[in-house]
Amino acid sequence: MKAVRIHEHGGIDKLRYEEAEEPRLASPTEAIVRLRSAALNRIDLLNRQGSTGIELSFPHILGADGAGIVVEVGDEVRNVSKGDAVCLYPPSGCGRCEFCITDRDFMCIRLRALGERLEGTYAEYVKAPAANCFPIPPGLSFEEAAAFPLVFITVWRMLVTNAELKPGEHVLILGIGGGVATAALQVTKQMGAHVIVTSSSDEKLALARNWGADHGINYRKSDFTKEVRTLTGKRGVDVVLDCVGGDSWVKSLAALAKGGRLVTCGATAGATPQTDIRRIFWNQLKIFGSTLGSREDFRQLLNFMRISRIRPIIDQLFPLKDAAAAQQRLEDGKQFGKIVLQIAD
Numbered sequence: 501m502k503a504v505r506i507h508e509h510g511g512i513d514k515l516r517y518e519e520a521e522e523p524r525l526a527s528p529t530e531a532i533v534r535l536r537s538a539a540l541n542r543i544d545l546l547n548r549q550g551s552t553g554i555e556l557s558f559p560h561i562l563g564a565d566g567a568g569i570v571v572e573v574g575d576e577v578r579n580v581s582k583g584d585a586v587c588l589y590p591p592s593g594c595g596r597c598e599f600c601i602t603d604r605d606f607m608c609i610r611l612r613a614l615g616e617r618l619e620g621t622y623a624e625y626v627k628a629p630a631a632n633c634f635p636i637p638p639g640l641s642f643e644e645a646a647a648f649p650l651v652f653i654t655v656w657r658m659l660v661t662n663a664e665l666k667p668g669e670h671v672l673i674l675g676i677g678g679g680v681a682t683a684a685l686q687v688t689k690q691m692g693a694h695v696i697v698t699s700s701s702d703e704k705l706a707l708a709r710n711w712g713a714d715h716g717i718n719y720r721k722s723d724f725t726k727e728v729r730t731l732t733g734k735r736g737v738d739v740v741l742d743c744v745g746g747d748s749w750v751k752s753l754a755a756l757a758k759g760g761r762l763v764t765c766g767a768t769a770g771a772t773p774q775t776d777i778r779r780i781f782w783n784q785l786k787i788f789g790s791t792l793g794s795r796e797d798f799r800q801l802l803n804f805m806r807i808s809r810i811r812p813i814i815d816q817l818f819p820l821k822d823a824a825a826a827q828q829r830l831e832d833g834k835q836f837g838k839i840v841l842q843i844a845d
């Protein structure tokens with residue numbers, strides 16, 4: 501089969517579109533999926549660079565998100581059959597640790613995620629636990645079905661499960677454009693929140709307005725904390741989604757109303773900002789850190805997508821062989837929505 505692999509860590513030049521061996525079933529609970537599309541995530545860049553601390557075996561196929569058709573299942577598989585169109589829940593656990601045996605395998609200390617300890621989705625075929633294969637929500641294309649799982653499950657857990665977002669609340673989303681931020685915009689608007697977004701790009705702010713954002717703030721031109729205070733009658737917002745970190749962190753805390761919640765799943769601008777702890781207890785703030793989400797979160801998300809008819813925002817499609825160009829676009833931060841690889845039929 502054709503796949504995009506790395507033979508060592510490094511830059512985009514390490515990605516090789518080449519012939520690779522097709523995966524084979526190794527357990528009666530696995531399935532093999534003929535992929536039709538794969539979506540890019542920032543974690544792919546970190547895995548390529550070798551900055552996650554997870555040891556990969558080489559050559560290695562990247563990619564955590566994918567969708568396609570089931571072509572083979574193990575003897576014990578009952579939840580999917582050959583011919584089913586599926587999207588993939590990305591993580592699985594060891595099945596034995598404290599977290600796995602209490603249905604929290606996304607918190608497993610030996611987490612096995614597609615594109616990390618498991619071979620990924622930048623390929624014509626992928627092997628996955630059958631329990632990770634879910635029917636594609638009605639109306640979604642293969643490209644859309646590959647684009648939503650990782651970012652939407654992350655957003656769902658942060659905003660719905662952890663922050664308990666309510667209709668009518670004010671939400672601030674930092675750095676609109678990336679996969680998590682655009683997914684958060686879609687979910688929060690669908691839930692009836694009032695949404696403010698930030699970006700350094702007026703073009704991205706305009707796009708966000710088209711997708712339902714109530715206000716956009718260019719943080720290069722004005723202080724977003726002050727703007728948020730003005731927009732909310734000095735009150736502040738109920739929830740901030742800050743996956744940027746760095747200098748934004750202090751401003752995000754300052755933009756919260758009393759009793760507000762801050763959720764984080766990334767630190768692209770810096771991981772060690774200064775925090776005035778007094779602000780947290782004086783203002784009764786809550787901070788939630790999160791990555792991925794549980795199978796129960798995923799089940800709730802699929803129901804929500806089915807009923808709300810949300811379709812993930814696709815930035816651009818690339819053929820599988822052009823994965824390098826696709827990763828370059830992600831690395832440059834030019835995207836608005838998800839960058840997706842199409843895998844020929």
Ligand SMILES: [Zn+2]
Pocket residue numbers: 593594595596597598599600605608609610
């Ligand atoms: Zn485990």
